[in-house]
Amino acid sequence: MKKLYNNLTMEFNVIFFILKLTNEYSKAFLPLTILLALISSFLTIYNLLMSRKIIDELILGKQFNKLLEIIILLIGVNLLMHIIRSIIFRWLQAKNQFIKKRFNLEINKKTMSMDYEYVENPKILDAKERALSGINQSGGINTFTNNIRNIITCICTIMGLLYILNDLSIVIILILIIMIIFNYIAESKRQKAEYHSWQKNAKNNKMFSYLDGEVIKDYKASKYIRLYDSSEMILSRYRQFDKKSQRLFRLISSSNKKHYLIINILDYSQKFIIYFTLALKVISEPSKFTIGSFTMYTSALYNLISSITKMFKSAVKIKYTCKYLKLYKEFIELPPILCKNNEHIPANTNYSFEFSNVSFAYPGMNKLVLKNINLKIPSKQKLAIVGLNGAGKTTFIKLVMRLYDPKNGEILLNDNNIKKYNYREYQNLFGVVFQDSNILSFTVKENICLENSSSTQNDIVIECLKNAGVGDKIDVLENGADTYVDRIFDDKGIEFSGGEMQKIAIARAIYKNASIMIFDEPTASLDPLAEYEIFNTLHELTYGKTAVFISHRLSSTRICDCIAVFHNGEIIQYGSHDELMKDREGKYYKMFMAQAQYYVSNDEVSCI
Numbered sequence: 001m002k003k004l005y006n007n008l009t010m011e012f013n014v015i016f017f018i019l020k021l022t023n024e025y026s027k028a029f030l031p032l033t034i035l036l037a038l039i040s041s042f043l044t045i046y047n048l049l050m051s052r053k054i055i056d057e058l059i060l061g062k063q064f065n066k067l068l069e070i071i072i073l074l075i076g077v078n079l080l081m082h083i084i085r086s087i088i089f090r091w092l093q094a095k096n097q098f099i100k101k102r103f104n105l106e107i108n109k110k111t112m113s114m115d116y117e118y119v120e121n122p123k124i125l126d127a128k129e130r131a132l133s134g135i136n137q138s139g140g141i142n143t144f145t146n147n148i149r150n151i152i153t154c155i156c157t158i159m160g161l162l163y164i165l166n167d168l169s170i171v172i173i174l175i176l177i178i179m180i181i182f183n184y185i186a187e188s189k190r191q192k193a194e195y196h197s198w199q200k201n202a203k204n205n206k207m208f209s210y211l212d213g214e215v216i217k218d219y220k221a222s223k224y225i226r227l228y229d230s231s232e233m234i235l236s237r238y239r240q241f242d243k244k245s246q247r248l249f250r251l252i253s254s255s256n257k258k259h260y261l262i263i264n265i266l267d268y269s270q271k272f273i274i275y276f277t278l279a280l281k282v283i284s285e286p287s288k289f290t291i292g293s294f295t296m297y298t299s300a301l302y303n304l305i306s307s308i309t310k311m312f313k314s315a316v317k318i319k320y321t322c323k324y325l326k327l328y329k330e331f332i333e334l335p336p337i338l339c340k341n342n343e344h345i346p347a348n349t350n351y352s353f354e355f356s357n358v359s360f361a362y363p364g365m366n367k368l369v370l371k372n373i374n375l376k377i378p379s380k381q382k383l384a385i386v387g388l389n390g391a392g393k394t395t396f397i398k399l400v401m402r403l404y405d406p407k408n409g410e411i412l413l414n415d416n417n418i419k420k421y422n423y424r425e426y427q428n429l430f431g432v433v434f435q436d437s438n439i440l441s442f443t444v445k446e447n448i449c450l451e452n453s454s455s456t457q458n459d460i461v462i463e464c465l466k467n468a469g470v471g472d473k474i475d476v477l478e479n480g481a482d483t484y485v486d487r488i489f490d491d492k493g494i495e496f497s498g499g500e501m502q503k504i505a506i507a508r509a510i511y512k513n514a515s516i517m518i519f520d521e522p523t524a525s526l527d528p529l530a531e532y533e534i535f536n537t538l539h540e541l542t543y544g545k546t547a548v549f550i551s552h553r554l555s556s557t558r559i560c561d562c563i564a565v566f567h568n569g570e571i572i573q574y575g576s577h578d579e580l581m582k583d584r585e586g587k588y589y590k591m592f593m594a595q596a597q598y599y600v601s602n603d604e605v606s607c608i
């Protein structure tokens with residue numbers, strides 16, 4: 001009983017949530033849905049009453065003028081109602097598509113705004129896929145709104161029909177209701193089986209959308225596909241998952257067949273009962289039950305059954321659509337993980353950080369990726385972080401930028417815990433360049449400012465591009481900074497090299513003119529000369545700013561005031577380049593020498 005109550009509460013919450021959003025997206029949608037439902041049920045009742053009138057007039061009254069009057073009225077009202085109904089219906093159908101798009105957009109908005117921790121959580125990404133399927137595929141938002149309309153139509157029609165049938169035996173009504181309940185159970189089972197099959201198919205759909213979207217449609221991957229001759233391997237994945245999907249659809253179809261058979265048997269039994277009982281009535285009480293009444297009652301009972309059945313079916317559909325839409329609601333309502341306060345960051349250009357006993361493990365993992373980190377980054381210091389792969393360097397800067405909060409310990413900005421500051425303001429302090437430049441297929445200018453370009457000043461963008469070392473390349477382009485990256489949206493778009501993309505990403509950080517600069521292997525795809533130039537540029541650009549550099553090229557640490565050597569999530573060495581080089585047994589010395597060997601002779605190395 002409690003489970004039933006919980007389920008009902010959940011379903012009503014979902015229905016209310018979806019209706020509320022629908023109403024936000026279109027104020028006229030729900031009122032017009034109700035109007036359409038009212039027109040449909042009015043027509044059913046009206047036609048029933050008129051059919052009795054016509055038949056009785058034909059058999060008993062036999063007055064041509066009166067008959068003509070009734071027929072003209074019947075056709076006139078039907079014509080008018082049909083015109084209004086089809087106008088509303090077409091409008092609702094078009095609006096349905098628009099509303100579906102808005103629901104999709106809401107998922108995209110949530111994906112871009114939810115805490116970063118969710119973005120790196122495969123379970124949440126899976127939930128997002130299921131939420132998307134929930135509004136677009138099985139069930140779906142359109143099915144939901146259509147069924148809501150069906151239910152309103154059915155309720156209004158049932159009320160009208162019960163009024164017409166009020167002097168008919170209650171026993172017939174009861175028998176019919178029992179049959180309708182069986183019908184409901186059969187339909188319920190069918191829907192349940194379909195829902196479970198759909199759940200099983202979610203993994204296949206995920207693989208299809210991955211193959212379609214990220215492997216095949218992303219034309220950057222096509223280089224690998226050609227050069228490694230991997231199309232057969234990808235197609236075999238397609239076939240493998242296609243087979244699984246087909247097997248599932250066959251299962252759904254065969255289980256549907258059984259259920260539809262039961263539903264049909266019940267339908268025809270109901271029809272038999274109606275005709276048989278009413279025929280008996282006409283024979284036994286001919287004065288009360290005219291032929292017109294017989295026709296009207298038959299149609300009314302038949303309509304009553306179909307309306308109640310349709311109402312149950314729609315209720316069942318809504319019940320299961322709610323399961324899909326619940327996934328949508330859950331995704332949209334994912335609560336924030338990080339505690340976000342609202343204190344303003346005092347206007348300042350001197351920002352110092354302190355990590356105090358900070359430990360961190362990724363959510364769901366036991367292993368600490370950072371262990372008891374104690375580190376001060378004084379204002380305007382340039383700190384280099386070095387270490388082997390997986391040492392925890394990127395994780396460290398994720399904590400600095402508050403993409404995650406520490407598990408233990410605290411991070412202080414000018415002696416205050418960073419958690420107390422307004423989150424947006426806090427993140428605005430940083431200009432960042434990551435290893436993956438993430439240049440979008442927009443114009444160069446849009447990539448630099450990442451805002452609507454109308455408010456962007458062209459000369460500032462050009463200046464930033466020049467400072468990042470890619471100004472010459474942009475200067476010679478016909479459309480300058482308005483040139484598209486890639487040719488997906490514009491034939492005149494430009495395919496930049498990996499290094500050039502990285503320079504554009506650096507220009508993006510320069511444009512932001514943030515107080516604290518973070519560079520996570522910013523020169524990973526640059527040639528040695530470009531790297532040298534960029535480090536000189538970054539040296540100048542970060543003058544008077546607090547900056548953190550992560551780089552595997554240890555020569556770059558020379559532009560930094562201090563170096564922290566990370567190893568297995570701990571800081572094992574800290575000091576300036578010269579200080580660390582003095583410790584010949586230290587990790588830093590060994591890493592530096594290992595790299596230097598490739599560039600200078602052994603004699604020169606020993607002089608460093």
Ligand SMILES: Nc1ncnc2c1ncn2[C@@H]1O[C@H](COP(=O)(O)OP(=O)(O)OP(=O)(O)O)[C@@H](O)[C@H]1O
Nearest residue numbers: 120362365369387388389390391392393394395396
């Ligand atoms: N989102 C994540 N979820 C779980 N574990 C993660 C996640 N990101 C990183 N890790 C793990 O945390 C550890 C530290 O990763 P991190 O990226 O901080 O290392 P790094 O020093 O920057 O390495 P690299 O030099 O290769 O970039 C690694 O063992 C990595 O597998």
